Amino acid sequence: MSQKTLIGASALAGAVAMAISGASFLASTDGASAATEKCYGVAMAGKNDCAAGPGTTCAGTSKVDFQGNAWKNVEAGTCVGMDVGEGRMGSLEPLDRDIPA
Amino acid sequence: MPQGKVEPPSPQAGFGAALLNPDLPLPDGVIGPGGKAATKRFAVYRNNVTVSLINALADIFPAVQRLVGEGFFRDMARIYLAEEPPQSALMFEYGAGFAAFLERFKPVDKLPYLPDVARMERAWLDAYHASDAEPLRPESLGAISPENLGETIFTPHPATCIVQSRFAVVSIFSASREQRPLGNIRPLEPEDGLITRPSDAVQVRTLPSGASLFFEGLIAGATLSQAASITLEQHSGFDLPSAISAMLEAGLFSSCTPGQTVSEPVK
Structure with missing residues (x-):
């Protein structure tokens, strides 16, 4: 390899060690994916989230309140405890209830 | 990385071209219930397609729209979509060439x-x-x-x-x-x-x-x-x-x- 190397192996190892010990991101790497969860059956009509995003017509298309096959991002760990009334709870999987005709 | 690229057969291509260019004649076979040419119906459809594509661009590029204003953005989007209709059947992939279009679109060279x-x-x-x-x-x-x-x-x-x-x-x-x-x-x-x-x-x-x-x-x-x-x-x-x-x-x-x-x- 003819590439001039300005940084030695020990300096590189030091930089990586310093980067990893930086506490700023440790919480976010593990926490990022767990911070929210998709919760079915809890969104008000027209207020559902959608993985398809802008440019599509999925977000905000649920027709009835608490539609079972529409989901909303909620704080992780809170979904299944959500009671939307009449014994209906949030779910991490799509539900059969409250599907518009 | 378009995934939904479609290669329409030629009757579809003719239909598609007429959709985005109002100067082109009504495509063959577009008729009303009585068998007459459905010119007005096709015009409604043509308008819906154009408005939908402008809406999609507005959804994909909200910051650009805010910077130039809604009225200007919609007029500009109409020109863009005539030049560069979607290549993908997936609407959210539209606008890959929009930045390059803005580079050559004279009215925005002050931005x-x-x-x-x-x-x-x-x-x-x-x-x-x-x-x-x-x-x-x-x-x-x-x-x-x-x-x-x-x-x-x-x-x-x-x-x-x-x-x-x-x-x-x-x-x-x-x-x-x-x-x-x-x-x-x-x-x-x-x-x-x-x-x-x-x-x-x-x-x-x-x-x-x-x-x-x-x-x-x-x-x-x-x-x-x-x-x-x-x-x-x-x-x-x-x-x-x-x-x-x-x-x-x-x-x-x-x-x-x-x-x-x-x-x-x-x-």
Whole structure:
């Protein structure tokens, strides 16, 4: 390899060690994916989230309140405890209830 | 990366061309219930298609729309879609050429940063729809022994995109999207934007000096040592530990491959 190397192996190892010990991101790497969860059956009509995003017509298309096959991002760990009334709870999987005709 | 590219057979192509060009005649076979040419019905359909495509562009490029105003944006979008109709059946992939269109569209040449803002918005949506992948875990990098670290290479996360700009593109993009005032932004201060999606949410960052060169090097397949050396050569103040920290935090890469201890001649 003819590439001039300005940084030695020990300096590189030091930089990586310093980067990893930086506490700023440790919480976010593990926490990022767990911070929210998709919760079915809890969104008000027209207020559902959608993985398809802008440019599509999925977000905000649920027709009835608490539609079972529409989901909303909620704080992780809170979904299944959500009671939307009449014994209906949030779910991490799509539900059969409250599907518009 | 269009996935839904369609190759319509020629009757469909004729139909499609007539949809976007009102000067073309009614396509063959478009008739009303009585068997007469359905000119007015086709005009309604034509209008719906155009309005839908303009709406899609407005949804994909909200910051550009805010910068030029809604009325101007919609007129400009109409010109764009006649020049460059969708190539993909997936609407969210539309507008890949919009930034290039803005570069050559004379009426916006007073806003030289506009194409880069459009690049940020397109990259944002590409990141949103990119395949899910776990970001590289800090422990994986930390576990590599110092003698193998220099030759380590990285696999980019599917969502990762860097937008290099001569303008304050990240500040303008963020302020426009969040409906914040734009008055205190100095547009001529160069900013490089980093777009990633470590989990479900797209993240946008401004890269410090040198970092985009370092990351672009790694994305292109350079080893850690090569990328760091090239960057330090051109940016003496480059902060390598911060850059590595940022790349782990942002989820730029999904995995890394340590170098081999046995030294083999490279190339």
